[in-house]
Amino acid sequence: MKRLIGAGLAVVLVPVLLLSMLVAVLFGSEDEAQAAPPGGQPGVVCTTAPASGSGGSAGSTTGQDVAGFSGDQLDNAAVIVGQGKALGVPERGWVVAVATAMQESTLRTLNYGDTMANGQMSSSRGLFQQLDAWGPLADRLDPAKSAAMFYTGGQAGQPGLLDIPGWEQLPVTVAAQRVQQSETPDAYAKWEQPANQVVGAVEGRTCTTTPAAGAAGGTSISLPSNPRAETVINRALSQLGVTYSWGGGDANGPTLGIHDGGVADAHGDYAKVGFDCSGLALYAYAGIGVAVPHQTQAIWAAFPHLTDRTTLQPGDLLLYSSNGAANGIHHVGIYLGDDRMVEAPQSGDVVKISSGIWGGNRGAEFIGAVRPGA
Incomplete structure (x- = not known):
């Protein structure tokens, strides 16, 4: 249906997310964000x-x-x-x-x-x-x-x-x-x-x-000492529950996905409005005016690398590789601290908070992180 954008308002308000909460300091604090437990409905x-x-x-x-x-x-x-x-x-x-x-x-x-x-x-x-x-x-x-x-x-x-x-x-x-x-x-x-x-x-x-809730429920954080960092994470958390869509997402929010000729097409991602993993990262950082590429290997190439897990801060972008090399990078998530990240995982799933990210195959595939806008 066609849009009518007539003599209406020019009011653009980011939704206010008031469910409790993460507490953290981003890009320069040693404190880690704590995600709120599951629960609640949008x-x-x-x-x-x-x-x-x-x-x-x-x-x-x-x-x-x-x-x-x-x-x-x-x-x-x-x-x-x-x-x-x-x-x-x-x-x-x-x-x-x-x-x-x-x-x-x-x-x-x-x-x-x-x-x-x-x-x-x-x-x-x-x-x-x-x-x-x-x-x-x-x-x-x-x-x-x-x-x-x-x-x-x-x-x-x-x-x-x-x-x-x-x-x-x-x-x-x-x-x-x-x-x-x-x-x-x-x-x-x-x-x-x-x-x-x-x-x-x-x-x-x-x-x-x-907010609409994903697997971990709706959450937000308050970072008075670092409002730019607060914006990045809260923009990502505001999309909890949004459908995964391969190729979806831009600086303004979820978009229609695109054809991949494989698994994503089998899930109909090209007809879904949502985010893929790098689209979510792009959207989150657009909130502070930092351009993040819409492709995981390009993200790795665009920013300095952090390979020591002990130096990571909430808000860093975590990259995962299937072969331990740059050409095998296939996924990115936004670190929340406390062994958690917010991510758009895969076709058939939704934007959500994932825990236990340092264990199992996921931990083994971690190649490093980047910190856009640091």
Whole structure:
């Protein structure tokens, strides 16, 4: 579906990850980061206190300004939340739906689509910019009916959010994309925190984000003495649970993978939005303006080598070789200390925190590390 990036906001907010936590000092400290134990689900953690300036109930938000949205925009958000409640959709789904409508229409019921390459207007309409095949125009222009379709699917069999396997564990941008099938699949990520705020406002509550969880659960770190290092690791940890996709990932987040002619193709990575191992490293370091190549052997060649494990610091990129030489390097992970790293391991897996990295075959394949931006 075409994107409508109209007169909306230029707000780009990195999601705030508040689940406890790693404590570390990166690039110059001997303390190691400690990963939080497994547990928790992605979603919205809300207090019962009304949001600042809130009327305390859905539909009473007209005239307020929440995360840059006000008036009928908040009324439409309240309708989206109300439909989610009526359909039994968990709060996480409300956030996905509101974030999607923020990107598609800036929470306005638009009776027009964008202009296509052939000069014609797209048939997409409404809060979610649903195409003709999703349903009658009147339904797509009805906030309640269009929201219900986002959750349950279109009239021509298009899957809704509730049809997406495991949607609750997916990042907002991935869950939204699997419904919308957008030409700009990464566009939804920036709306997660504003969506949390708006959902909190129309619910009369203040809400905060918890991340999509991988095998080790959602985590983040606080490094007041080294904010650049904090950014690197937290950008990687913010992607826990994102699908592995060979060739996927860039400086802005997960992307479609590419064909490899082998194992990754057998897993359909070319049709998945996600990261491979070097794509995750690239994304993490882009947060501090350091360019990391999207290829493991090129990463090894680009930076000075650290081969003594006792000198490693959380945030270093760990490289693994199948033959002990540079031409056998095939994997990279981001060191967390304490025998752990965050990585995008392989096809069929997700971004996760792995433990016991110095033992077994993995320990034997470790060839060294690099410290970009040191």
